[in-house]
Amino acid sequence: GAVVSQHPSWVICKSGTSVKIECRSLDFQATTMFWYRQFPKQSLMLMATSNEGSKATYEQGVEKDKFLINHASLTLSTLTVTSAHPEDSSFYICSARDDRDKDEQYFGPGTRLTVT
């Protein structure tokens, strides 16, 4: 089956610094990827839709200047959490929609961010 990877799987950073999370589709092309955030014992909340070659679209309440998304190629999207604060600590999960079958969406393993 299709595989989506995320890097890093776990990161700890100090308050005020920026952290970049990568999402890669390993064996398929994905024009569209999605970024979700999940707090402990809560569901996944969609943050933004990442489109290759164009600007990301953000869900209501998500600060686009804080969560920078870059979708530079058909297999890579990055999420940069800028000036991170402890309340940004969460589990960030990406998904990638297979260009060959746009009904199929595959999730990455997630990245756990802890801001101290």
Add this chain to the structure above:
Amino acid sequence: QKEVEQDPGPLSVPEGAIVSLNCTYSNSAFQYFMWYRQYSRKGPELLMYTYSSGNKEDGRFTAQVDKSSKYISLFIRDSQPSDSATYLCATDGAEDSWGKLQFGAGTQVVVTP
């Protein structure tokens, strides 16, 4: 009101029992319905995918969709301890938000040996 409602549980069942999970949704435009399994600190894994109303069976798993009542269900037969996980329902298909999945809160299932 959340678009997809799901009881977070936990739901504890003995090994071999049938696990019954369900969700309700509010937007009648939703057409695609999914069930995901998520182990602790891992990404969601797609279990079942159905379109419109009806039943779909895959091994020990059965998914049901009733669009008239906006109700979706997942049944796990002959449950095993390895089925212990959080199960998330999700919908997709509202015309203006294609691909943007709406998740339920997730139900934690514990299957005891």
